[in-house]
Amino acid sequence: MRKNAVQTLKESEERYRLLVSNIPAIVFKGYWDWGIDFFDNKIEELTGYGKEEFNSRKLKWKDVILEEDIPNIQPIFREGLKTIRSYVREYRVKARTGKISWIQERSQIICRPDGKVDYISGVLFDITERRQAEDDLRRAHAEIEQLFASITSIMIGLTASGEVHHWNGEAEKVLGVKAGEALGKRLHKIPLQWDWAKISEAIGECRKQCQSVRVEDVRFRRQGGKDRFLGVSISPIKEESGEVSGFILLGRDITERLILEMQLAQAQKLESIGQLAAGIAHEINTPIQYVGDNTRFLRDAFGDLLQLLEKHKDLLEACKTGTVAPTLLGRVETASREADLDYLVDEIPAAISQSLEGVERVAKIVRAMKDFSHPGTVEKQAVDLNKAIESTITVTRNEWKYVAEMVTDLDPSLPLVPCRPDELNQVILNIIINAAHAIAEAVGREPAEKGTITIKTRRNGEGVEILISDTGPGIPEEIRSRIFDPFFTTKEVGKGTGQGLAISHSVIADKHGGSINFETTLGQGTTFIIRLPVETIKPENKVSN
Numbered sequence: 336m337r338k339n340a341v342q343t344l345k346e347s348e349e350r351y352r353l354l355v356s357n358i359p360a361i362v363f364k365g366y367w368d369w370g371i372d373f374f375d376n377k378i379e380e381l382t383g384y385g386k387e388e389f390n391s392r393k394l395k396w397k398d399v400i401l402e403e404d405i406p407n408i409q410p411i412f413r414e415g416l417k418t419i420r421s422y423v424r425e426y427r428v429k430a431r432t433g434k435i436s437w438i439q440e441r442s443q444i445i446c447r448p449d450g451k452v453d454y455i456s457g458v459l460f461d462i463t464e465r466r467q468a469e470d471d472l473r474r475a476h477a478e479i480e481q482l483f484a485s486i487t488s489i490m491i492g493l494t495a496s497g498e499v500h501h502w503n504g505e506a507e508k509v510l511g512v513k514a515g516e517a518l519g520k521r522l523h524k525i526p527l528q529w530d531w532a533k534i535s536e537a538i539g540e541c542r543k544q545c546q547s548v549r550v551e552d553v554r555f556r557r558q559g560g561k562d563r564f565l566g567v568s569i570s571p572i573k574e575e576s577g578e579v580s581g582f583i584l585l586g587r588d589i590t591e592r593l594i595l596e597m598q599l600a601q602a603q604k605l606e607s608i609g610q611l612a613a614g615i616a617h618e619i620n621t622p623i624q625y626v627g628d629n630t631r632f633l634r635d636a637f638g639d640l641l642q643l644l645e646k647h648k649d650l651l652e653a654c655k656t657g658t659v660a661p662t663l664l665g666r667v668e669t670a671s672r673e674a675d676l677d678y679l680v681d682e683i684p685a686a687i688s689q690s691l692e693g694v695e696r697v698a699k700i701v702r703a704m705k706d707f708s709h710p711g712t713v714e715k716q717a718v719d720l721n722k723a724i725e726s727t728i729t730v731t732r733n734e735w736k737y738v739a740e741m742v743t744d745l746d747p748s749l750p751l752v753p754c755r756p757d758e759l760n761q762v763i764l765n766i767i768i769n770a771a772h773a774i775a776e777a778v779g780r781e782p783a784e785k786g787t788i789t790i791k792t793r794r795n796g797e798g799v800e801i802l803i804s805d806t807g808p809g810i811p812e813e814i815r816s817r818i819f820d821p822f823f824t825t826k827e828v829g830k831g832t833g834q835g836l837a838i839s840h841s842v843i844a845d846k847h848g849g850s851i852n853f854e855t856t857l858g859q860g861t862t863f864i865i866r867l868p869v870e871t872i873k874p875e876n877k878v879s880n
Contacts, residue, residue: 360458369397383431489586511557622693629686717751735771773807809857
């Protein structure tokens with residue numbers, strides 16, 4: 336009987352060691368004074384300190400925690416002691432090499448019968464990647480909100496730090512913000528709907544050059560109103576020493592001069608946004624769903640593992656006293672079966688990996704939206720065409736993924752090309768959507784076999800070419816001469832305005848000095864060929880879209 340008990344104990348211990356080694360966390364046992372008398376081997380991977388350095392009390396856990404985090408996490412322990420005697424807290428630790436990692440600690444406070452703390456047991460999770468992903472996602476959301484947080488400005492006096500000290504009656508009238516709501520606030524903090532990026536850049540240029548800067552075509556909108564446009568002059572206010580002490584923004588409504596051109600461009604942009612909005616929401620929702628599902632699975636899995644650990648802890652205490660009851664062994668075996676360790680060992684890493692993939696997918700979509708929504712500029716900028724194309728492919732994915740495979744052949748040696756990023760993105764978007772619709776016409780919305788959209792970039796003499804091909808039905812000969820005509824469309828009423836290719840032609844030919852043509856074969860497909868010149872761009876105007 337004793338031999339069987341010893342064998343059972345050995346097997347139980349082996350299962351316990353196997354459990355600890357496979358948990359994607361660091362198991363520990365410590366005390367309220369930060370002393371540690373058990374760490375598993377994974378602690379050295381995280382901190383560079385061996386477990387024996389902690390277990391011998393030469394090093395306390397507090398010694399590796401960032402000093403500024405300690406005041407924030409101590410109250411969590413005290414609160415846990417008052418309530419359910421367990422707690423979760425997150426903080427940073429510094430490894431021997433100086434590397435900083437984020438840790439999530441999930442601990443249970445074990446008390447003696449008199450209520451005093453006996454010891455603390457728990458697990459440490461390295462959540463550095465999760466924290467970084469969350470920070471990246473928050474930053475991406477903040478950036479995209481700034482880009483879409485509307486458009487607007489007129490006559491305003493600013494201090495050198497950007498606070499409003501003067502807001503005249505015309506500013507109240509045009510912008511719809513009372514002086515009392517603006518004075519004393521930083522300009523970018525006032526709830527105005529305008530192209531802040533353009534104004535901010537102009538203010539920076541004014542500060543740098545110490546001279547007036549003119550900004551045209553600044554889009555703005557009053558609450559409940561329609562889009563209008565401002566011309567804004569930004570002038571520095573100089574001290575006798577020549578130092579800039581503030582700025583004066585003088586604006587004038589130039590909407591009437593631009594109205595016809597802007598109405599056409601805005602209608603086409605609204606068409607694109609309307610087509611893409613639901614698809615982008617769907618693209619983001621799908622990975623967020625399985626991130627949520629996996630997180631809930633991890634929560635439940637941890638609960639199972641925690642229950643099993645509790646049973647093993649009871650068994651360990653019984654072994655110390657030398658009296659291991661068969662009922663206790665039964666409970667341990669039952670808990671082990673119910674936890675289904677083999678399943679959890681396989682599925683927990685997969686769930687973590689899938690969650691991280693989902694977060695990265697959302698971040699990629701948000702980055703693509705930021706790139707695609709690059710605010711318009713009057714001056715050309717040096718743009719990475721390949722990146723612009725990849726961002727637009729991501730934004731339009733929901734338009735083509737059901738009917739076509741996307742193939743890219745992007746020349747990595749392509750030089751930066753001078754253009755207006757927002758307008759170039761719009762051209763690429765128009766042609767990709769047209770290609771997807773053409774393929775859908777040929778194969779149907781739920782095809783047995785998808786078509787193909789192929790996008791290539793390459794050098795062409797002194798310029799570059801973008802080729803966008805589809806395997807659609809081709810363009811009938813009788814309408815080929817009208818493809819770039821304004822308001823010409825072959826789509827049903829309500830599904831197309833006929834502005835996409837007309838605006839694309841205007842953008843490429845008139846604003847960039849390039850050309851846009853197409854080659855088509857009935858029954859085989861169409862290729863649009865965009866040619867852009869490569870000019871010398873001032874270094875300060877270079878961007879990567």
